[in-house]
Amino acid sequence: MSAAGPIAAELAVEGIVASSGVLGQEVLHLDRERYLDVVATLRDAAFDMCADLCAVDYLHHLDRSLPEAVTPERFEVVVNLLSLARQLRVRLRVQVPESDPVVPTLFPLYPGSENMEREAYDLFGIRFEGHPDHTRILMPDDWEGHPLRKDYSVGRVPVQFKEAPGPR
Amino acid sequence: MGLQDLNHNFLTGSLEELVKWARRSSVWPATFGLACCAIEMMAAGAADFDLARFGMEVFRGSPRQADLMVVAGRVSQKMAPVLRQVYDQMVEPKWVISMGVCASSGGMFNNYAIVQGVDQIVPVDVYAPGCPPNPQTLIHAILTLHEKIRLGELTKRRPGETGAGIDLAAEPTPVGWVAPPSGGVRLGTPR
């Protein structure tokens, strides 16, 4: 059992697992079902800005060590919330399985998450249910594939060097 | 029509020199700054490295009024058709300087998102390396272009090309060493 951090203790919501990370940052591990409720509760607890929302593809680390009661999946959606009044940050990690990469959108709570969710969709293929403008944002509209997934290659073009003809 | 039909003889010699002098003394660049190189291009146009002494301080917003396209910055896959469209909208005679390593060859970004060298899309006259190139490097590239205009053929700017440009529908050129077209202009030191 990991020690509950101050914010998790304050929220007193069942089923979230808190851990303390590097620099003493508090990380809350959630499952998808409780995601929106916990975020709404945090919003009421003065976390009024969604600082960052990104996704991670743990294809090479499907057996990574997480606190008990959290089953690792292939994708994670990481949300960073910021409280201006309390000068605090909290990080949420939501496990998203590869077979059904759907997560509810935070747009009704934080309109500022719109672009960030579109980027996560574009680069990872995670769908955000209820997002008002669910289109690609960085890649061209007709691009196939999701570039930041680990099974998508970098696309490196082999470069051949040949000695340049010159005065010898 | 126009200068294309000029038959070279001793009578037209000084006329050609006059036209080439006029062309290289007022090359107007089109704004095509994409990334970090654009900042150095703006710095080259500003006070310390003045481009106005070459007649180039007016960066035309409209490609119709521009002679030179300085591709300053990395060209992404989404931007490539836009680049080609702007190049096509420019009126002959037009030149392209590929500024920086990202425009010349893809630079440090050899990945899915960046076109590996803008010469896959538009024909380039001068490559200016650097990341980003100093404004002095850009000015050297511009002076090299002036030399190219001064020494080059008036009616056929690139050997083997009539101005039609690159066929976009064709397969992309294979990457690797491409031998320069024969009959390329030998450049002297810019004066």
Place this chain on the structure above:
Amino acid sequence: MTDEELVAETSEGLQELQDLDETSPEELAIEQGTSLRLAEGLVLDPGDMDVEFGADETMIINMGPQHPSTHGVLRIMLELEGETVLRSKPIIGYLHTGMEKTGEQLTYVQGATNVTRMDYLSPLHNELVYALATEALLGIEVPRRATWIRMLMTELNRISSHVMWMATNGMDLASTSMMIYGFRDREMVLSFFEKTTGLRMNHDYIRPGGVAADLPDGWEDDVMAIVETIPGRVDEYDEMLTGQPIFKQRTEGVGLISPELAVAMSATGPILRASGVAWDLRRSMPYLAYDEVDFDVIVGTVGDTYDRYAVRLNEIRESCKIVRQCVEKMPRGDYRTQDKKVTPPPRARIDESMEALIHHFKIFTRGFEVPAGEVYVAIESPRGELGCYMVADGSNKPYRMHIRGPSFVNLQSLPPLLRGGLIADAIAVISSVDPVMGEVDR
């Protein structure tokens, strides 16, 4: 979802502004900038907007990506009634470089070269946030002199970035002399950077473990020359622009954003401070040595373009103050950590010691390994909160490196800012948001 369905869904048409009748209510709400769940009682009602036009009288046009006035390759679709902007939609991605993917292929030593090209107007800030994230994961302490050198260089970078903003903002508002003056001052800072780091832009100077090289001899004179000339010139620009009636008419009351709206849209930096929220990470969540220097956080009142201009102008003055204090209080000591696994040895020692040679070789070819973990570090860049979320897995390359670009998030505020204004106001507003497309698209 199969690839065909994906292509069909994302094909041409959905990223554009469609006719009013064909747009769903949710999309309409974003494009009008009114779909915001604010605190109870503050929900904006589209009926409150004073601009009402029929669907058949409007025209949808495209601005950019190649346009002299969009800062970089930004494309905005505008719905216009005459010259008034109704709905707008910024479309980005024209500079997408795959830097986050490239970051996973480069070692931690090489990572700064990649990250520095994101926000190319303040490259040292990108390098700083990357180095701070790596050092947090490594768990190493950076010597005090390195911290103060980093602070000095990033504040100088803030000065050069804000001066550059004033130059381009001036040019967008048709003051070409401001453009030339701004670049003249920027050259002063850039020549100091060239002396210290070797490059005018995109220096690979702030690396995990400290900085790449010590400050050169005589740096105090160079820096004091900068901070003694620039405030005087900033006063001149103040007089040239702030007191001028044309400038004031073009910027006052244009592009208003309320504090609640700014927070809801996750806008940070001068946009947030200009609308009255006193949030500056250097003061609220200090990093480096910002709690040991004395400076003010500039806050606006109304939240219009004029306030954003005034905030940035005064931030230049505050940065000059901080730089002065850095010069006075610069501690002596090492400019990078002595941990042999992270820092290469001094070049002279390579000739003498085999171990030094091996360490040098290993650090520059293989890099160092960072223990598994994840961290989010944020600093205050000239555009807002610049964050780095890094996931390390014990190897010599980051497993995931995500940079939270402030301009990427600030661009979401454009539809509410542009609504109801004229096209000329749109240009002034976009310029005041100060997007740098390198960090928007990464």
